Amino acid sequence: MSSSNGLPIEVWEKILSHLYPSQLSRMSMVDKNLSEIVSSLKVWPRMFHAAHGSKAQLRPLMCIPRVENSYMIFMCASSLHVCEKCFGLTRYNAHQLYRLPLPIPVLLPRRSTDAIKYVGDRFDPNWTIRMCLPCRQGHISDFEEPIPLHVENIWVNWNTLIAKHPCLPHISHFSEFRGVRRGNQMIEESVVFKIMQQQFGGDIGIKAFEESTESWDKKTETRIRWYQLQE
Incomplete structure (x- = not known):
């Protein structure tokens, strides 16, 4: 299986595994195929569980087609409070x-x-x-x-x-x-x-x-609220 650029998905996954989350979010905006590849990377659930705990649950966003889960979207929504290096919240x-x-x-x-x-x-x-x-x-x-x-x-x-x-x-x-x-x-x-x-x-x-962190907190809360409404 290959992407629209001719590279096998396995090769893309290898390349993307070297990028930071903020770089991955930029890559996901290139085209639909890359968006699907990026959103399916294991880094997003790993990042989510590192930040929120191993037993934390996350539901998929049903309004977004062909995306099996929404870990990437949620982590981007809470990015103002999550470290890209240690994934700490x-x-x-x-x-x-x-x-x-x-x-x-x-x-x-x-x-x-x-x-x-x-x-x-x-x-x-x-x-x-x-x-x-x-x-x-x-x-x-x-x-x-x-x-x-x-x-x-x-x-x-x-x-x-x-x-x-x-x-x-x-x-x-x-x-x-x-x-x-x-x-x-x-x-x-x-x-x-x-x-x-x-x-x-x-x-x-x-x-x-x-x-103060007040404006940053409000931005993050607004983003997460948007996420919670997407069902």
């Missing part, structure tokens, strides 16, 4: 956006021998995927993000740092700075920024620190 009402799966750059080598490359001071990614906070922290450890130019070689006092970075008092390394919190002793901002990157899962986590 961050529950609704997490209160702070940085705790939710956020898009972070990942490098997708064209060849297995490709090394990680930087273009000037900018990380050159091929894709971004949503990762939960623990996965982002691990990713930052393996693939360190460059320090923004606006904090390099900058020395400031503690009060200035707090004013610039409201998340700073909430890092677990806060006690390391106990000796410099008083007075006007100068601190290298890039050193502090590296610690914040690790604590909050990269630059995107730092920026999301003060943001």
